[in-house]
Amino acid sequence: MQDSSPFSFTIVITGAPYSSQAPQSALNFAEAAIKAGHRVDRVFLYGDGVHLASALASPPSDEPHWPREWSAFLEKHCIAGVACIASALRRGLVDEGEQKRYELSASNLLTPFIIAGLGEWVEGRMASSRTVYFHGSD
Amino acid sequence: MQDSSPFSFTIVITGAPYSSQAPQSALNFAEAAIKAGHRVDRVFLYGDGVHLASALASPPSDEPHWPREWSAFLEKHCIAGVACIASALRRGLVDEGEQKRYELSASNLLTPFIIAGLGEWVEGRMASSRTVYFHGSD
């Protein structure tokens, strides 16, 4: 069924959960890639996609919790989850380091996501055999 | 120049800062309304607009800090700022009460914003002489 040689993927998500379907479609895609024996090297959150790394999202209990589902998936498969620092800081997504640097009242980055620069995206593109983007709809 | 009888406004913002121009256009409008002798009763944040109430947004220092500018404006003129609870919880915007209720690691609601239901919007529409919406662009 599948090509015998495994591929590696960098997945880029630019749409926010609960504003777009992007995090959901991306997770379905990533799960299918792993199931097919491929590798997911890295998930890069850009633009409004950084909201997927929020530790404080609290959707109704009968709706999927996309940040937690992504977090569990990343941990289970030891995949790096990176939120773009420029996108994240503007949109109020910060880790403890940024909290201290900007003297903020709290941090809200969900583990295992980390905050880093666009260099992570450039590196992912070079290292992976395919980079697939999931944008917001309309 | 202006009509002599003062008007009162409810302002609804549905576009996020740093993703749309809505918070900026709305602030310019609200300042002009106050200057003209009108009253701004309430600002209601809905959908992606709730991100305007983030206490953690940290834009580059040479860019306007829209959450803080809005916060200062609301406090100066004693205007109620309300983020819709359903929109806010899904998008990771919580006050201390919701933090406890959902056992979250932090809260991130900027003062003087409060979190409340759509009833605040319904009430605002009825009480104010004009309700003006500021949506995201494209």
Place this chain on the structure above:
Amino acid sequence: MSTLIVIDQPPYGGWAGREALDMAFSLAAFDQPVSLLFCGAGVNWLRKGQEPGTVRQKSVEKNLAAAPIFGVEALLADSDDCNRYGLEPGHLLDSVTLVRTDPQLFAGYSHTAFAG
């Protein structure tokens, strides 16, 4: 003195349509007269046979069917947009009224709002 809430964004790809429904149901809950207008890609909310369980979302079919009971005065749909999306009357949820989105339609409401 009725309010028209307009839904012009398609279902499931975003949350604006749901948030518009919440606005309409809130108005109705406070006994404020309200109608819903579906136009553009928003008419796809009205298609019979949606199975949003496949994208792990809740169906709004029941909510919309119960809209009159909740106090929503009318579910209006732009007839041209229904045609464009291949929505014949038989494909539409019951209790939908086909209309033309023109100045006259909007003139019948004292307020008109989008969710985003």
Place this chain on the structure above:
Amino acid sequence: MSTLIVIDQPPYGGWAGREALDMAFSLAAFDQPVSLLFCGAGVNWLRKGQEPGTVRQKSVEKNLAAAPIFGVEALLADSDDCNRYGLEPGHLLDSVTLVRTDPQLFAGYSHTAFAG
């Protein structure tokens, strides 16, 4: 093996265009060949005489003018879209090349990406 970053959203009303520019400049900083394509309402980024200080945003005119120095190979703009927005060659920033957005154009790049 060059990358094409596409900007089809207009300036100032949103951040997607700026975020696309950041992507292009990052690729250039890592010595990855990259070009920018402006199409649709995105061609409005290329208009001379923008004064975004009136909306308290920074101008990208200088960044775009310096794009070749930063290592961006080309600034491409869809000619039909420029016409549609009344952008004659004299209105456009220097160093913009007018192109047709067709299959041949995209075939010249190994990767194509939008910022959102």
Place this chain on the structure above:
Amino acid sequence: MTEIKTLHILNKSPEHPRFTRCLTVAGPEDTVLLIENGVLGLVAASASASGKLLALDADLAARGVGNQSGTVETVDYDAMVELTTRAQQVISW
């Protein structure tokens, strides 16, 4: 001060479906105010608006489209507030 039936605040570029819809729905006693990305549709709106057409000066200047079409009447935020008080209804697109 003439009364305005409906003030349409249009912030979408002409690529957005709501741009055309707004102009279709705006009647001759209405006023359409272009703000934000909406000012990019100045030429398209001038051709098809049946009522009065205005554009916000700050957004025109930001996008550099002010000088090219000198025909439209521009307003500032003070005038925008006044327009909302003179209109029976305000619709934001």
Place this chain on the structure above:
Amino acid sequence: MTEIKTLHILNKSPEHPRFTRCLTVAGPEDTVLLIENGVLGLVAASASASGKLLALDADLAARGVGNQSGTVETVDYDAMVELTTRAQQVISW
């Protein structure tokens, strides 16, 4: 397994300018995969796509458009992953 030149992943409704742009740019050796709101454009895309056209089954079923036009070939996420490995390039619109 035929090779695909470019796989176009199209998640916008036909109202969105990127929908038309994608179909204009997709050549005869390309494949267009409709996902999310893109499946609402099945009829429009069938008429104008010069290459192969596919649609994601979960998104079709969610929107109830699967049964009406039984002509399009549908794929699941497993097949979508395979398509990305068979394509020389993947563009998400």
